[in-house]
Amino acid sequence: MDTEVVIIGGGPSGLLLSQLLNRNGIATVILERSSRAHVLSRIRAGIIEWGAVETFREAGAGARMDREGIPHNGCVLSHDALAVRIDFEELTGRKVMVYGQTEITADLYAAQDAIGTPIFHDVDDVVIEDVLTSRPAVSFTVDGERRRLECAFVAGCDGFHGVSRQVIPAEKRREFERIYPFGWLGLLAHTPPVHEELIYAGSERGFALASMRSQTLSRYYIQVPLADRPDDWSDAAFWEELKRRLPAAAAQQLVTGPSIEKSIAPLRSFVSEPLRYGRLFLVGDAAHIVPPTGAKGLNLAVSDVFYLAEALVPALKHQASAGIDGYSARALARIWNAMRFSWQMTLMLHRFDGEDSFAAAMRKATFMHLQRSETARRDLAENYIGLPY
């Protein structure tokens, strides 16, 4: 056996899983299709559930997050001129951390380098073999050489477009999907955030989100048609549209500036069951995708990793199989909760082309219920800060 666990994918899932396993004495190898620079150039999630904060600390990769991350005790939801604050602290006694996924990924790479974990970048033609036997293997090409690693388990951490999920025969997979008829145009700018907390703005022109990475680095999104491309939007057009969708008080405060990154993310809800096939386990975006409206994508990847690490350590050290036998069901229970919440937040805050007046009225009524009902606000807060692992 060349190593104990081959991890396919060097994003947050693969890196965190490797880090947790290494810290429990388990040997791993990570295979990543892209260069490290490319992985670290991606601008993605920004909100970390407290369970994920604790997991990064447990993995020994939380020091910079604790120094530079910003704890948030609440967020604001608005619907045209109406606004309501969701007070996480008062409603749940917990909070979230604002800290970019890019930074987490960099921190995890640094931690893995410190351990000396073998990480292969720019790998091609990854093929997963013999997962129904006790000696699976992964073949791949790197630096023009074909390599093959025999292992005890394979972790598919290779995201939505990876190869792992396809190893499970189609007839053994159950897939659930909703593709939303719009995307999020995201913009990063060296400007002070418009508000000290996030603003999720549902307006009759469409959704907008005011977020941040620090007190001097802002992250904004506006809902755009799927046909749009980032180049269709000048910075000036983006700022103008954002102002039209934010609550008036925030729009007046908005500090604009040149974009340093602009990209469009499509929105999709997707789950593939089961998460296990023999000695192959799916983790994170390889198994599920949520619309970013509920800030769950990265956080779900972390809880998958937490469960799988907790299962693989006894399986490898004591040949105890209960954990790995229960991984898929345990992770899916939390995945479906987050899937529901993300879908609900997306329906409440986005304007759907061609929606009838009833749909628009239901969005407003849902929002008014949040304003009136502490129970409704507590339900949203409990899901946003993250249900227990």
Ligand code: FAS
């Ligand atoms: P990832 O996709 O991050 O990582 C998978 C890795 O596997 C990649 O590095 C890829 O290069 C590699 N890989 C793929 N195929 C391979 C192969 N055949 N061999 C080897 N390696 C392979 N979540 C939020 O909470 N908030 C957001 O705002 C948000 N915005 C997003 C924007 C975009 C454009 C995308 C795509 C996702 C966004 N997400 C967001 C979700 C995102 O944060 C994911 O949940 C998170 O990256 C999941 O991490 P991984 O499971 O590691 O998957």
Ligand code: PHB
């Ligand atoms: C972000 O800052 O990128 C972000 C924050 C909250 C979300 C989605 C994205 O729900």
